[in-house]
Amino acid sequence: MGNDGQLNLSILGATGSVGQNTLDIVLRAPERFSVVALTANRNARGLAEAAKRTGARMAVVADPEAYGELKELLSGTGIAVAAGDEAVEEAAVLDAGMVVAAIVGAAGLRPTLAAVRRGKAIALANKECLVCAGRLFMQAAANANATILPMDSEHNAIFQVLEPGNVDEVEKIVLTASGGPFRTASLEEMRTATPQQALKHPNWDMGRRISIDSATMMNKGFEVIEAHHLYAMEAARLDVLVHPQSVVHGLVQYRDGSLLAQLGTPDMRTPISHCLAWPKRMELPAARLDLAALATLTFEAPDPVRFPALPLAYRAMEMGTGATAALNAADEIAVDAFLDCRIGFLDIAATCEKVLETLDGEGMLAEPASVAEVMAIDGRARQIARERTGL
CATH class of the missing domain: 3.40.50.720 (NAD(P)-binding Rossmann-like Domain)
Incomplete structure (x- = not known):
């Protein structure tokens, strides 16, 4: 202070x-x-x-x-x-x-x-x-x-409804996803999607990389990995639910069946102000949520076929931090290549998967013991991704 x-x-x-x-x-x-x-x-x-x-x-x-x-x-x-x-x-x-x-x-x-x-x-x-x-x-x-x-809005939501000291009572954590601009698109439509189409997020105004990651659902995969570390939760207790209205930002299911959720308008200033004022709260001119006007909130399971980045992130999480570091690096290069029109939209996740396979074959995905080891994995993953995408 x-x-x-x-x-x-x-x-x-x-x-x-x-x-x-x-x-x-x-x-x-x-x-x-x-x-x-x-x-x-x-x-x-x-x-x-x-x-x-x-x-x-x-x-x-x-x-x-x-x-x-x-x-x-x-x-x-x-x-x-x-x-x-x-x-x-x-x-x-x-x-x-x-x-x-x-x-x-x-x-x-x-x-x-x-x-x-x-x-x-x-x-x-x-x-x-x-x-x-x-x-x-x-x-x-x-x-x-x-x-x-x-x-981050989803993790801040979990932070708000996760009772302190009650992590052992949690059955599962549920992160919500809007589904992005291609939630209802066919595989063929996604295969031919342009960067301009992928950048048009339906609810949030975000930077270019995170907008593309939202479109592939890689961003949600990364959020699952984050939740694994933030809340010491194994994969079996981390779930994702597609919620197009982006009103429910996160849910916690307790072992007694209680399901606690944080709701709000899609305004990044809300989670930011929560952090800045914590453990108190502060006045914010964000639009108030009018549930009567909304009338309906919908939820659906994510499609692993059209959005392979999400199961790929789960797989990397099970492999360890070396794999998740490599996944992040590969995704960053693949997203740049897509924005540069060098690869297609569906090639983003495919590139990341090939990078993980290559690094695993090279024995480079052991748990990093230092930042230097993290950066070595990061650098090698970027190199492989660049070779595959022509960057």
């Missing part, structure tokens, strides 16, 4: 979708929050604007080539400027009471883990921390007594 009772924040990935929504909340409540540091990958202009608006003490770009532009844009403001991966890690371990981990991709692993090891409260929006290094990450959090607050 700051001297005046404000919560000091470091926001990693401030110019992305989650970062922008976080800034919206922070700027609405300047009496509650003080920004210590903001980081971005290479968007110097967006970062500079955010730093000025929030009065951040430090602004960092991961890409050193963007340093000159950032320095010029912030000249005379008194805001410290830095660049490079080490500077991003420095931003993560400054005197913030909470670190918002919203960097997209494996690049978010090291700085977030650095913050965890300092015992920070982590508002976690970066999937890769758990998908690529879940065991290492959760062990580090336990060792440092760090608080992990899941910011």
